[in-house]
Amino acid sequence: MKGRPCGVFDIRYSQDMAILRTKTHWALFILFLVSLFVVPTFLNGHILSLGVIIGTTMISMFGVQIMIGYTYQITLGHAGFVGFGAYVSALLMHHLGWNFFFALPMAGLGAALYGLIIGTSSLRCKGLYMVIPTISSHFIFFYLANEVFRKWTYGSDGIECGMPVLFGFAFDSDLRYFYLVAVISVLLGIVAKNLVRTKTGRAFVAIRDNDIAAEVMGIDIFRYKLLSFAIGNFYAGIGGALWGHYVGYINTEFFPILDSVYYAAFCVVGGLGSIMGAVFAAFFWRLLGEGINYVAPLLDAILPMSAGNIISSMGLIIFAVLTILFLIFEPRGIAHRWELFKQSYRLHPFNY
Amino acid sequence: MERILKRVSVVLLNCLFFFMTVTFVLTAGAEKQVIKHYGIVDLTGPYGILVPDVWESMLDYYRLVNEEGGIEGYPVKLVWGETGNMMARTWSHYKRYKRANAQLLWLASSPDGEALKRRLAQDKMFCPLNYGQSDPQIYPPASTYIDGPSYGDAFGAFLIMAKAKWDEAGKKGTMKVGIIGPDTAYGRAALEPGQRFGKEIGVDVVGQEYTPVVPIDLTPQVLRLRDKGVDWIWIQGLSQIATVFMKNIQSLGLQGKIGIAGFWWVSGAEMLRRIGPELSEGYIFNSYNYLPQVEKDHPGIKRVIEMRQKYHGKDPDEYCVRGVRAAQFVIELTRRTLKRYGYDGLTALNYMSTMETFKGWKTPWDLGAPFDITPNDRRTAKKLLFYQVKGGKIVRYSDWIDVPHLYPEKMSDVFEK
Numbered sequence: 001m002k003g004r005p006c007g008v009f010d011i012r013y014s015q016d017m018a019i020l021r022t023k024t025h026w027a028l029f030i031l032f033l034v035s036l037f038v039v040p041t042f043l044n045g046h047i048l049s050l051g052v053i054i055g056t057t058m059i060s061m062f063g064v065q066i067m068i069g070y071t072y073q074i075t076l077g078h079a080g081f082v083g084f085g086a087y088v089s090a091l092l093m094h095h096l097g098w099n100f101f102f103a104l105p106m107a108g109l110g111a112a113l114y115g116l117i118i119g120t121s122s123l124r125c126k127g128l129y130m131v132i133p134t135i136s137s138h139f140i141f142f143y144l145a146n147e148v149f150r151k152w153t154y155g156s157d158g159i160e161c162g163m164p165v166l167f168g169f170a171f172d173s174d175l176r177y178f179y180l181v182a183v184i185s186v187l188l189g190i191v192a193k194n195l196v197r198t199k200t201g202r203a204f205v206a207i208r209d210n211d212i213a214a215e216v217m218g219i220d221i222f223r224y225k226l227l228s229f230a231i232g233n234f235y236a237g238i239g240g241a242l243w244g245h246y247v248g249y250i251n252t253e254f255f256p257i258l259d260s261v262y263y264a265a266f267c268v269v270g271g272l273g274s275i276m277g278a279v280f281a282a283f284f285w286r287l288l289g290e291g292i293n294y295v296a297p298l299l300d301a302i303l304p305m306s307a308g309n310i311i312s313s314m315g316l317i318i319f320a321v322l323t324i325l326f327l328i329f330e331p332r333g334i335a336h337r338w339e340l341f342k343q344s345y346r347l348h349p350f351n352y
Numbered sequence: 353m354e355r356i357l358k359r360v361s362v363v364l365l366n367c368l369f370f371f372m373t374v375t376f377v378l379t380a381g382a383e384k385q386v387i388k389h390y391g392i393v394d395l396t397g398p399y400g401i402l403v404p405d406v407w408e409s410m411l412d413y414y415r416l417v418n419e420e421g422g423i424e425g426y427p428v429k430l431v432w433g434e435t436g437n438m439m440a441r442t443w444s445h446y447k448r449y450k451r452a453n454a455q456l457l458w459l460a461s462s463p464d465g466e467a468l469k470r471r472l473a474q475d476k477m478f479c480p481l482n483y484g485q486s487d488p489q490i491y492p493p494a495s496t497y498i499d500g501p502s503y504g505d506a507f508g509a510f511l512i513m514a515k516a517k518w519d520e521a522g523k524k525g526t527m528k529v530g531i532i533g534p535d536t537a538y539g540r541a542a543l544e545p546g547q548r549f550g551k552e553i554g555v556d557v558v559g560q561e562y563t564p565v566v567p568i569d570l571t572p573q574v575l576r577l578r579d580k581g582v583d584w585i586w587i588q589g590l591s592q593i594a595t596v597f598m599k600n601i602q603s604l605g606l607q608g609k610i611g612i613a614g615f616w617w618v619s620g621a622e623m624l625r626r627i628g629p630e631l632s633e634g635y636i637f638n639s640y641n642y643l644p645q646v647e648k649d650h651p652g653i654k655r656v657i658e659m660r661q662k663y664h665g666k667d668p669d670e671y672c673v674r675g676v677r678a679a680q681f682v683i684e685l686t687r688r689t690l691k692r693y694g695y696d697g698l699t700a701l702n703y704m705s706t707m708e709t710f711k712g713w714k715t716p717w718d719l720g721a722p723f724d725i726t727p728n729d730r731r732t733a734k735k736l737l738f739y740q741v742k743g744g745k746i747v748r749y750s751d752w753i754d755v756p757h758l759y760p761e762k763m764s765d766v767f768e769k
Contacts, residue, residue, distance in 0.1 A: 049447035053440045146535045156537045157488045253463045254439050293433050316396045
């Protein structure tokens, strides 16, 4: 009964397994869904655009969470996988005239396949050493896009990404695209949340906690590590494709290696081993980025004639300081704070 | 320890909140009848190595204009945002400016120009100048213009200059030129037009060696170019690449044996600052504006020095002159548009139509050669000067050289030759 709201009892196994357990949960979830579709109609293009950016980041971040947070397959090449998905979708639409809604799953599958190939290195590497093959995967992606498939990708000149159209309905405005991203984010979030509660998810966690013990228990660790790579990068591919088609154009410079570092770092800030952690990570990263967009011009307004000096770096400094402070005071991430809040709500009115 | 850290963080956050509040109070309520320009710039990403001085000088010139009464009595404000070269942040700024009904948007990097090209045209927003001069963003013409010639054209001007020197020296055989640069749109910008133009004028552009954006060693690339028997190597990359490249050239004993040249973002002054006179010796580069290190007595350069001293108490570098030149152009464009269409007529389309009134125009301080703008030619400089590092100093290497217009072959049916 630990962790249940006061007076809530499970009498069936299905109740024990349910994500939404109480009427309050259901009410809040329905309210959330209604808000998700009503509130945007009152928002301007800039905020909606931010919403799209957060949504696509969140989908990619689910992938990082599955790989790092659940299986401890550290990846510093996630931006490459995101880019890979974006390119697959763009190429299918540009050259073969596919509809976006067929190209999108292929983007995920393409990135998953690429992840599987890179993931084979997990047979020999584990933990921090996985940084080496995953970083390499980033450069391989650049090489593939800029050199090997240059004839189709147009190399560093970039490629146009078509607009999603479904039965004649074009997702050609910020609001429409926001809805598209919102639906896919929620669906993929639910899938990720359920995935980590399945046999597969538990195998991931067992590998993360102690791979030798997991193997002794009969878990095929290589298979599950590969599966983790495939699923994690499927998410990356979907996130990348959605981002690419939103901007309408991609080239390899859109997916810098620094973004891979941010994916890993903000996953820690959001909270490792928690799907909500990925949600928080996406919000924290993109909202912080949005905040620091204003810092340099604001400081230039206060201290004129210094835009080119330290002021231009203030945004980055604040970015770094806030992240460091967060890691000092809440190393288990924002998701841990969220858990504490929920616990306190469940115990209310008792403080024990 | 934790308590101290907590206190420090609380103080820092309070300071940040205080500064933001003060700024908001200071800047609120002053929005009436102000001409607004918008800008997106990378000051902390990979272009942070070049752009801060350009941007700062541009802002200085806006201040100077306002101190002198604005444009036809209207104050002019540049609303700008920094991106760190992160596309999500560029996008966010763009959306914010679009919402604010921005008509004129400055850009300061090739990736931003390439990414926003279609969107700018679609949203009827106008970019009078982008400091990133990669060719893909201007062909086919949309609503983006660039500061200076394109990178492809600049390489063409170099080929003209080098071929002329080759012929003057009475050298026989075909001159061979190799390119070194990153595998990005701007890094590749010289290759295709260069090879095409090289054939026309009898120069063999043997190909390009690709580098990381921030390399550690370029020995293999240098050796491959040497083995191709190049007489010149053109650097189509930023100073992170050029400095490493020059070190490798010296360590391989090729300094002075192969001519080395580059474009305006890797000036000789930049090389002297970063790797010193010995390694920079002989390096040739071009510029579409005069250099304060060389033309100190030029009246326009004196004005730039005066302005830089006034606002910052230090001398300008070549980037400052570039920033002032560009700002003068945009301010003049605004003045002309204002005169033609009035305050309410400061729209993207009116700005664009006014661009074509620039015929044989020199900036007010005469910081570069005169230029024309036509519907098919959106470059704001058509001539280049070449300079060289000699004995630890920068000297003129050529007079103004006409820049060829090497738009992509596929554009030839769009443009009138």
